[in-house]
Amino acid sequence: MRNVLTIAGREFRSIFTSPVAYVVLTGFLLLGGWFFFNLVARFNLLLSMYSSFQQMGDAVERLNLNDFVLAPLLQNLAVILVILVPMITMRSFAEEKRTGTYELLLTSPVGTGQIVLGKFLGAAGFITIMVGLTGIYGLILVAYGNPEIGVLLSGYLGLLLLALAFVAVGLFASSLTENQIIAAVTGLVMLLLLFVISWPADAAGETFGAVLRYVSVTEHFGEMVQGIIDTKSLVYFASMVAGWMFLTQRSVESVRWR
Amino acid sequence: MIEVHELTKRYGDRLAVNAVSFTAQNGEILGFLGPNGAGKSTTMRMLTGFLPPSAGTARVAGFDVIRQSDDVRRRIGYLPENPPLYPEMTVRSYLTFVARLKGLPRARVPGACDEAIERMGLTEVSRRLLGHLSKGFKQRVGLAQALVHEPEVLVLDEPTIGLDPRQIIEIRSLIRGLSGNRTVILSTHILPEVSQLCDKVVIINEGRVVCEDSRENLTRESSLEEVFLRLITADAAEPAPGAGQPSAGV
Numbered sequence: 168m169r170n171v172l173t174i175a176g177r178e179f180r181s182i183f184t185s186p187v188a189y190v191v192l193t194g195f196l197l198l199g200g201w202f203f204f205n206l207v208a209r210f211n212l213l214l215s216m217y218s219s220f221q222q223m224g225d226a227v228e229r230l231n232l233n234d235f236v237l238a239p240l241l242q243n244l245a246v247i248l249v250i251l252v253p254m255i256t257m258r259s260f261a262e263e264k265r266t267g268t269y270e271l272l273l274t275s276p277v278g279t280g281q282i283v284l285g286k287f288l289g290a291a292g293f294i295t296i297m298v299g300l301t302g303i304y305g306l307i308l309v310a311y312g313n314p315e316i317g318v319l320l321s322g323y324l325g326l327l328l329l330a331l332a333f334v335a336v337g338l339f340a341s342s343l344t345e346n347q348i349i350a351a352v353t354g355l356v357m358l359l360l361l362f363v364i365s366w367p368a369d370a371a372g373e374t375f376g377a378v379l380r381y382v383s384v385t386e387h388f389g390e391m392v393q394g395i396i397d398t399k400s401l402v403y404f405a406s407m408v409a410g411w412m413f414l415t416q417r418s419v420e421s422v423r424w425r
Numbered sequence: 426m427i428e429v430h431e432l433t434k435r436y437g438d439r440l441a442v443n444a445v446s447f448t449a450q451n452g453e454i455l456g457f458l459g460p461n462g463a464g465k466s467t468t469m470r471m472l473t474g475f476l477p478p479s480a481g482t483a484r485v486a487g488f489d490v491i492r493q494s495d496d497v498r499r500r501i502g503y504l505p506e507n508p509p510l511y512p513e514m515t516v517r518s519y520l521t522f523v524a525r526l527k528g529l530p531r532a533r534v535p536g537a538c539d540e541a542i543e544r545m546g547l548t549e550v551s552r553r554l555l556g557h558l559s560k561g562f563k564q565r566v567g568l569a570q571a572l573v574h575e576p577e578v579l580v581l582d583e584p585t586i587g588l589d590p591r592q593i594i595e596i597r598s599l600i601r602g603l604s605g606n607r608t609v610i611l612s613t614h615i616l617p618e619v620s621q622l623c624d625k626v627v628i629i630n631e632g633r634v635v636c637e638d639s640r641e642n643l644t645r646e647s648s649l650e651e652v653f654l655r656l657i658t659a660d661a662a663e664p665a666p667g668a669g670q671p672s673a674g675v
Contacts, residue, residue: 173525177511184513271509271570274473275526276498423477 170277171285178289182255191251192297195244202243203304206236232314237305238392241322244301245388248330249362253354255293256337257347259286260419264345273422283416287338287408294330298323318394325391328404329384333358335411342418426451426608427472427578431481434467441467443632444481449608449625451577454600456623456640457612460657464632465612466506469580472610473503486577486608499528502576506583508567512556516547516566519555520573527574541569545599561592568599579603581611585618597622616649630657 182188210232217227263269272282305323308314340354341347365383368376380386384407387400427449434442442464449455459465470476472483474494482489488496511519520538529537542551545565550558555566564584571579584600585593601622603609613619619626619640626643628636635656636643643652 169531170526170528173522177514177522181511181513266509266512267505267507268509268511270470270475270503270505271523272526274475274498274501274503275523276495276528277526422475 170281171288174272174277174282174285175288175292178259178286179292182258182289182293185258187254187258188293191254192300195247195251195297196300198247199240199244199301199304202240203236203307206240210235232308232312233318233394236308237314237319237322240304241326241392242389244298244326245329245384246362248298248326248333249358250355252294252330252333253337253340253351253358256290256334256341256354257351258341259290259338260341260415261345261347261350265347273419279419280416283338283342283412283419287335287412290334290338291331294334295327298327298330301326315394321394321396322392324396325388325400328391328401329388332384332404332407332411335408335415336361339411339415339418342415426484426486427455427610428484429468429472429481430483432468432471432478432483433480434464434471434476435479440632442471442478445629445632445634446481447627447634447637449610451608452604452606453625454604454609454611454623455625455627456619457610457627457629458614458616458619458653459612459629460614463629465629466582468629469503469582469610469612473501473580474498499574500577502571502574502579504567504571504579504581504584506586508563509570510555510563510566512554514555515552516542516555516558516569517551519566520569523570524573529574537573537575541573544572544602545569546595561588561595564588564592564596565599568596568603572603577607579607579609579611581609583612583614585613585615593618616653620644620649628653628656635659 210230213235214227214230217230260269263272273279302323305314305319308319309316336357337350337354340357341350343353344350361382361384363383363385365380365386368379368383370376371379381399381403387397387403390397390400427447429448430446431444432442432446433440433444445464445468447455457465457468467476471478472485472490474490474497477491482491484490485497486500488500490497511522514522517538520541521534524534524537525531542548545568547562547565547569550562555563558566568581568584571581581600585596588596597618600609600611611618611622623640626636626638626640626649627634636652640649643649
């Protein structure tokens with residue numbers, strides 16, 4: 168465990184000393200703020216429009232911050248994470264292979280599993296801060312409005328779990344190559360696929376459709392945004408992280424098979 | 426102490442290292458000599474546990490490199506051909522990281538770093554970023570990370586490559602000071618380096634050991650250059666096994 172923390176600590180600090188991290192963080196918060204501003208402005212417009220027509224009284228009842236601001240905001244942030252998480256994870260293994268520090272890691276009395284876990288924790292720490300900072304939008308809603316707190320927390324938990332699963336996928340992509348660009352593109356393509364894999368589900372027949380829906384990140388994330396924390400979703404995210412980390416460990420270990 | 430027995434590494438069809446055997450005692454500096462591409466780095470990578478051998482065994486400080494890999498890794502210091510440095514770290518934080526990674530008890534980490542910094546003459550740059558150091562200092566930090574955990578065996582892959590003459594002299598004297606009770610194995614293709622530093626010489630060509638002897642024995646009759654060239658070219662001229670030359674003059 169000490170080895171894991173040593174590696175995780177170095178990884179975390181190294182992310183924060185690279186300019187990439189600040190660019191990604193700024194971009195993420197800038198886009199997030201833009202979405203939040205627009206969603207709130209639209210909500211305001213809808214509210215004033217609906218309440219000016221008396222006969223639409225029940226429509227005003229159905230307007231709420233959770234469905235009209237928070238849910239679309241979290242969905243949009245998830246899409247941005249598809250693009251930005253690979254930018255953070257692309258360095259982790261690729262850079263070490265290129266500069267030769269990989270040899271130091273792999274000749275130290277540390278297991279490959281510990282290396283992968285350490286790297287995951289380091290990147291996960293950064294991503295958690297990144298997602299955590301978007302909590303400000305939730306806080307603003309709570310301060311000036313009355314969203315359902317439970318649904319809000321469930322949605323943010325979903326976003327965090329989604330981001331952690333993305334980190335595991337990104338690490339795997341990075342472990343395949345010594346080129347950071349290739350690592351980023353591979354990670355991005357894999358994440359996009361995970362995001363849209365359920366699209367043919369309706370046409371794919373009952374069994375296969377259900378499989379596609381279960382594999383897709385969007386389905387589980389969508390449920391959590393609506394406030395449904397199902398064990399099925401938690402198991403899904405946990406197995407995503409564990410599964411991709413296992414594959415990463417295999418990929419790191421494979422240097423020794425050649 | 427290092428004992429290598431019939432160590433072999435195969436990449437597909439290509440034999441990179443072919444049944445290499447040699448030994449090095451404690452307190453000895455062994456020069457691992459050979460032309461580029463002879464298999465020096467591959468052999469060293471097998472000793473340090475970076476690559477698994479295809480066949481053969483090697484024991485480092487009494488532990489088998491395959492079955493007791495972790496014990497070996499704790500007792501070996503390794504400087505790869507390119508010093509494995511993280512450019513965004515300072516010298517001190519980097520050495521602290523390596524010391525922890527090598528399994529040094531937490532309480533001994535700061536002391537070990539101080540000692541490595543002092544020994545390698547890095548005191549004035551200990552707060553600088555590794556990426557901003559000159560090549561000579563980088564090489565010294567590379568040496569410092571190899572010995573920060575006081576290993577019994579040091580494996581140095583071309584430690585003086587790419588340095589200017591003054592830096593080469595500095596690094597050589599540092600290496601000489603390191604040997605003490607340790608086993609040091611250093612690879613090089615610079616012959617004077619061997620004459621100045623090493624007690625023992627192993628010459629390797631095309632993956633095979635063509636000579637293992639003490640430096641004094643080797644250089645008794647002719648210069649190391651002549652011995653080296655003779656061995657390398659004789660080896661290349663040798664007929665391939667099974668080529669069917671009944672009694673070629675040996």
